[in-house]
Amino acid sequence: MLSYAFLSFLVARGLATDWIDYPADGTATLTTYTLPENFIAACGCTADSTHYPTAAMSEMAYGSSAAYGPGCGRCFNITLLNTFNSDPPFYPEEHPSVVVKITDLCPSGGNGWCSATANKPNAGGAYVNFDLAWPSNSIPDDFFPSNASLYGYTDFGVWNVSYQSVDCMNDWEGAQNAAALGSAADVGSVCCPANPSGNDTCPSYSDANGIPPDTTSASSSAMLLIPDSWLSTVLCFTMLLVYFGVGGV
Numbered sequence: 001m002l003s004y005a006f007l008s009f010l011v012a013r014g015l016a017t018d019w020i021d022y023p024a025d026g027t028a029t030l031t032t033y034t035l036p037e038n039f040i041a042a043c044g045c046t047a048d049s050t051h052y053p054t055a056a057m058s059e060m061a062y063g064s065s066a067a068y069g070p071g072c073g074r075c076f077n078i079t080l081l082n083t084f085n086s087d088p089p090f091y092p093e094e095h096p097s098v099v100v101k102i103t104d105l106c107p108s109g110g111n112g113w114c115s116a117t118a119n120k121p122n123a124g125g126a127y128v129n130f131d132l133a134w135p136s137n138s139i140p141d142d143f144f145p146s147n148a149s150l151y152g153y154t155d156f157g158v159w160n161v162s163y164q165s166v167d168c169m170n171d172w173e174g175a176q177n178a179a180a181l182g183s184a185a186d187v188g189s190v191c192c193p194a195n196p197s198g199n200d201t202c203p204s205y206s207d208a209n210g211i212p213p214d215t216t217s218a219s220s221s222a223m224l225l226i227p228d229s230w231l232s233t234v235l236c237f238t239m240l241l242v243y244f245g246v247g248g249v
């Protein structure tokens, strides 16, 4: 009984300390993803939140592997610094910035940009990745600086950025629309504070419910869509043929 309690304590501690305690202001990487308008993402923020700049945050900084986490609802002023995956790196003359509200979780799978853990930064050396919902009606299409004549393309995919924690009510464009704040009604497991600050920050859904084991297999990205049961049926059938073939001789 005592050892079980001690073990639970260790497991609980392990879970709690796995999350990344990122600084209020710092550098991060930024990628983009497609978020359909009015889509209610992991935090359960209102559909109207998608009419303003939003982003998903990398899992271990977001603070949960499912549903809401402490990152939900937070607002960050993100400024584009440079690209580093391009050859050569691109240091634009302009450094546009955007204030986003975190409404979604960017899963940590594989070696992706959202895969940083407390002990291992992502491929850009960052512990936080913001996955910006873009294109977005609330962000100009030419938001990202580029130099097509030099690179032959305009979408660099990933940026090195600086970020500052900001007050949503003062700085997020959506704060002027009450319908864009808070969480959607009648949806389970939601938490999206208008302006999380200490006493109303979302808890970690995963700490309360446990972090599910990583059940993805090494070949999960392969295009093989044949169910295992079907495959083993074929194998068994083949073995029967071999058996009868041999038996018939």
Ligand SMILES: *[C@@H]1O[C@H](CO)[C@@H](O)[C@H](O)[C@H]1NC(C)=O
Pocket (backbone or CB within 6 Å): 027, 081, 082, 083, 084, 124, 125, 160, 161
């Ligand atoms: C990101 O920008 C910071 C600040 O300029 C710099 O120190 C860091 O090396 C940059 N990281 C990458 C991957 O370009």
Ligand SMILES: *[C@@H]1O[C@H](CO)[C@@H](O)[C@H](O)[C@H]1NC(C)=O
Pocket (backbone or CB within 6 Å): 146, 147, 149, 150
């Ligand atoms: C693009 O890069 C070329 C070569 O470095 C430079 O001469 C030109 O000014 C750049 N254009 C812009 C818009 O940055």
Ligand SMILES: *[C@@H]1O[C@H](CO)[C@@H](O)[C@H](O)[C@H]1NC(C)=O
Pocket (backbone or CB within 6 Å): 077, 078, 079, 097, 099, 164, 166, 171
């Ligand atoms: C965001 O950062 C940029 C660049 O540092 C700054 O000019 C701008 O005033 C900041 N915006 C807010 C709302 O903090």
Ligand SMILES: *[C@@H]1O[C@H](CO)[C@@H](O)[C@H](O)[C@H]1NC(C)=O
Pocket (backbone or CB within 6 Å): 198, 199, 200
């Ligand atoms: C939460 O914090 C805010 C601002 O610090 C304060 O005004 C409010 O009374 C606090 N609410 C509770 C329930 O402690």
